[in-house]
Amino acid sequence: MDNSRSSPHWAPSPALITLGWSAAALALAALFFSSDSRGRVLFGLAALLLAAASAHGSLVRPRLAADDQGLHVRSLHGRVHLSWTETRTRLRTTRRLGRDAETLEIENGDQLFIFSRLELGTDPRDVLDVLTALRP
Structure with missing residues (x-):
């Protein structure tokens, strides 16, 4: 629970959101440095999914x-x-x-x-x- 306001509210942990954005950036970097076409597709999907989940956690605060x-x-x-x-x-x-x-x-x-x-x-x-x- 976050006690910065008078009424209680809950949201995803900022550390978890930061971790998600960092993992998305790493997957995006791996996408550009990978020479394998199937690996690039997987890294691209991972980057997209991690970025979408992190964006959701960032935008819907407090949940x-x-x-x-x-x-x-x-x-x-x-x-x-x-x-x-x-x-x-x-x-x-x-x-x-x-x-x-x-x-x-x-x-x-x-x-x-x-x-x-x-x-x-x-x-x-x-x-x-x-x-x-x-x-x-």
Whole structure:
């Protein structure tokens, strides 16, 4: 959780975004220095995917915020305000590749927002605890 504002908000870690941009730059450099045509295609795809993921993490900050009125979710399509009375939050645990992965699910009518640890920059369980404490 980032405490630089009065209301709690969560976003991808700046270190992770920096790492993504750096990896995209390395893949782009490898693209230009590779002599193998198949390798160039793979490096180009890697650079494109890493840059897209890093740009998403850079542009949609904060990803989730909460205040007395409700939740604010930010995506590439804009911001969505969800009031507390119409919102249901829960933690979902899924077993993948022999490891438990936790996600925070926020349901509002026919909308479902799913946040992982990477998107929130912290453990979804901690975010749920804060949201539960804020809920009127």
